[in-house]
Amino acid sequence: MDRSEIVPAILDRCKSLILNVLEDSSLSSVSAASLAIFEKFRDVSREILQACVIERFESLAAAQPEGCSCGCRSLNCVHIREVTVKTLFGDIVIKYRGFRCTGCGAYSRPDDASLGIPEEGTFSDDVRSLYQPLVAELPHRTANDIFQQFTGVDLSSRGGQSIIDSTAKDLEEWRVNREAGEVFNISSLLAQGDDLVLEVAMDGVMAHIDGDWHEAKVGTILVRRRGEQTAEGEPKLGKVEARRYACVYGGGPEELAVEIKRTIGEAGWDGIPIAEIVGDGSKWIWKLAENHFPGVPQILDMWHLKEHFYEFAGVHYKNPSRAKAWVQMKIDALLENRVGDVLGGLKKMKPAGKAAREALRGLIVYVGNNSGRIRYQEPWEAGLAVGSGSVEGACKHLVQSRFKRAGMRWKTPGFLSVVELRVARLNGTDREFWASRGLLRRAAA
Numbered sequence: 001m002d003r004s005e006i007v008p009a010i011l012d013r014c015k016s017l018i019l020n021v022l023e024d025s026s027l028s029s030v031s032a033a034s035l036a037i038f039e040k041f042r043d044v045s046r047e048i049l050q051a052c053v054i055e056r057f058e059s060l061a062a063a064q065p066e067g068c069s070c071g072c073r074s075l076n077c078v079h080i081r082e083v084t085v086k087t088l089f090g091d092i093v094i095k096y097r098g099f100r101c102t103g104c105g106a107y108s109r110p111d112d113a114s115l116g117i118p119e120e121g122t123f124s125d126d127v128r129s130l131y132q133p134l135v136a137e138l139p140h141r142t143a144n145d146i147f148q149q150f151t152g153v154d155l156s157s158r159g160g161q162s163i164i165d166s167t168a169k170d171l172e173e174w175r176v177n178r179e180a181g182e183v184f185n186i187s188s189l190l191a192q193g194d195d196l197v198l199e200v201a202m203d204g205v206m207a208h209i210d211g212d213w214h215e216a217k218v219g220t221i222l223v224r225r226r227g228e229q230t231a232e233g234e235p236k237l238g239k240v241e242a243r244r245y246a247c248v249y250g251g252g253p254e255e256l257a258v259e260i261k262r263t264i265g266e267a268g269w270d271g272i273p274i275a276e277i278v279g280d281g282s283k284w285i286w287k288l289a290e291n292h293f294p295g296v297p298q299i300l301d302m303w304h305l306k307e308h309f310y311e312f313a314g315v316h317y318k319n320p321s322r323a324k325a326w327v328q329m330k331i332d333a334l335l336e337n338r339v340g341d342v343l344g345g346l347k348k349m350k351p352a353g354k355a356a357r358e359a360l361r362g363l364i365v366y367v368g369n370n371s372g373r374i375r376y377q378e379p380w381e382a383g384l385a386v387g388s389g390s391v392e393g394a395c396k397h398l399v400q401s402r403f404k405r406a407g408m409r410w411k412t413p414g415f416l417s418v419v420e421l422r423v424a425r426l427n428g429t430d431r432e433f434w435a436s437r438g439l440l441r442r443a444a445a
Helices: 003-023 030-061 125-137 140-151 157-180 253-267 283-292 302-316 320-334 339-348 354-369 377-381 389-403 412-427 429-436 440-444
Strands: 075-087 090-101 196-209 212-225 240-248 274-279 298-300
Touching (some): 030 075, 030 090, 125 157, 125 412, 140 157, 157 253, 157 412, 157 429, 196 253, 196 283, 196 389, 196 412, 212 389, 240 253, 240 412, 253 283, 302 320, 339 354, 389 412, 412 429
Parallel strands (some): 196 274, 274 298
Antiparallel strands (some): 075 090, 196 212, 212 240
């Protein structure tokens, strides 16, 4: 088709639609008219897009491909076929050429990327890029309904799932390939200054997967500015300049360490030292820290430690006020690194009653096993966290709010696919991903 034929035809269509909207008395309000214009011009937009695709194919068809990956430059066109691709404006028919190498016999379709033919499935990247952040936040059915209302694209359950799976797969492949190249751009704020450190925290969260409750592992990486003080000269928690999330399932704790390291590398934070590993006391966290982050201080979450002290104080002291005061006194001592004094004092206590004695015995074991991790004075004075609130919040926001809604049950592949989309959205890497596929305007929005 020639432009001289396409352009006048589309202009006539636009003129007709504009007149119809202006003359329709039922479209007097702004709201009614805007919806009508949106719906009517989707068809015109599809025609324009179809014309663009046709012109692009004809341009490609006029040239011979460069050659095969084997080095042979002789390719024979064996057929010209059509594929239907679903876009924001409706179905587009795209022609493509298939070639056979005369040297190695390999089959190829070199025009697919230029024409926008999806590698998997039938949905174009414009559809996938808009659906991805929506389904990362909302249940599939709700995401499909909202997507249809705002774009006019009607997705079936199978269609939505195909977008999720293909996008997750492409994201993962892109991340792997991205590691071999340059790291992500980071601001000069993160590239300079020796007062910036990384805080890594880890935790587990349950989700119903494959017919039972299983634990997914979650990690947070914070870039924190240390050494900040209040107006009175007292230390205060340093400002978080940036954060990233990691989540794994099915591969064991070791996989989380690999994912955390990869996330740090992707963000370009390799040059920022890791100041501490924070955890709630689970043995797998400390084992992982020792194996993958040797020499990094391990910090036991102070709030979990407080809970253990309260468990004993609640049965030992009948007066709640006295129990609270006793716990605070012990925590204050621990903030000064007086772990030995606190542990020695606990061992000297002689509580009455079996329940109190058992609670005390458990508290002594817990404090003793974690004595090296109850060193709060240095991080406290440096403005670093002594609690795992960041990762506990991530467990709720990243996993629970999306995967543990009423009646939700997951299979492993579906869980991992949505996790991939959700982590990419929270980390902001989805914008980089879509930008790498030519959706620059959407990525910068």
